[in-house]
Amino acid sequence: MNRNLSMRKLFLRVLLLTIPFGISACGLFDDQSTPYGYVKSSFRIIDEHALYANGDWIIERESYLSEAKSIDNYDDAHRIVKSALAFAGGKHSALVAPVTDTTEYEELPSEAYMLEGGIAYVKLPAHSGVKVSDSIYIHTVLDFLQSHLDAAGVILDLRDNLGGNMYPMITAVAPLLPDGDIISFQTRKRTFATTLDFAVQDAGLSLKGISKLPDNTPVAFLTNDWTGSAGELTLLCFRGLEKARTFGIPTAGYASGNLSFPMADGYTLVITTARAVARTGEVFCDDPITPDVETETPLEDAVAWIQSQ
Helix, strand or coil: CCHHHHHHHHHHHHHCCCCCCCCCCCCCCCCCCCHHHHHHHHHHHHHHHCCCCCCHHHHHHHHHHHHHCCCCCHHHHHHHHHHHHHHHHCCCCEEECCCCCCCCCCCCCCEEEEECCCEEEEECCCECCCHHHHHHHHHHHHHHHHCCCCCCEEEEECCCCCCECHHHHHHHCHHHCCCCEEEEEECCCCEEEEEHHHHHHHCCCCHHHCCCCCCCCCEEEEECCCCCCHHHHHHHCCCCCCCEEEEECCCCCCCEEEEEEECCCCCEEEEEEEEEECCCCCEECCCCCCCCEECCCHHHHHHHHHHHC
16 A cells, blocks of 8 residues: 555544544434435534535535435435535545444554753654553653653654644643643634643643643754644644744644544544634644744754754
């Protein structure tokens, strides 16, 4: 299998938990017993939640529904819903088939170790695990950082981090973040902030028990074109901090919040509901995040930058 196809399948697997808001359930009273009913049920959810479900969507949905009246199978229903999701929800939305092969994608553990010169290296891969694996993922990094509070600097490697659950990632690097608001989300109707305390509590921990590195400890991020979703949101939590700098190539461009809705046939509607807003006020969603330093040797350049501080 080629890399792009493999990574796309991995992305769809972790996509289900890229949500900073939790998972919601579909209205199970909707009639999905016919292909047309299935489409109508999906559209009710899209109407209520999808980020771009206004303006042109109101006109376009009538065309989709008109087509749906003549279909007689669920393959066509899935095709119409996928097209509608792309229109009203953007590229981070998807209709995801039930997972039948659990061996294809195995989550990688986080890594943490010291480089020469007292620089801490942390690898945060994609992660959408359950609470047990959350704990391992978090404490591998969290405990390491708290035992190296005198590090000359920290390198956070987010390359190939396609997302998952943002809260374990943020909690793992909580010793590097200031308290208070770390990122906000902008839906069609409102904007609301997420605090570091909320993220840590969601992971089952408390800020009171976390020791912080000095505020001026330089933090370098490594990114590539497979840094996406929760990986990008973790990066944006540091956006605007004077001590942070990014190295590599532009990210995948999935910096948005999603909600998941299970359908009667086992498929899941994953709908983009919000854009990400950094502490700088910058709004991110479907466009790649450009690093401060575009380079093909991000690790070497990050080390050199930290050494120069």
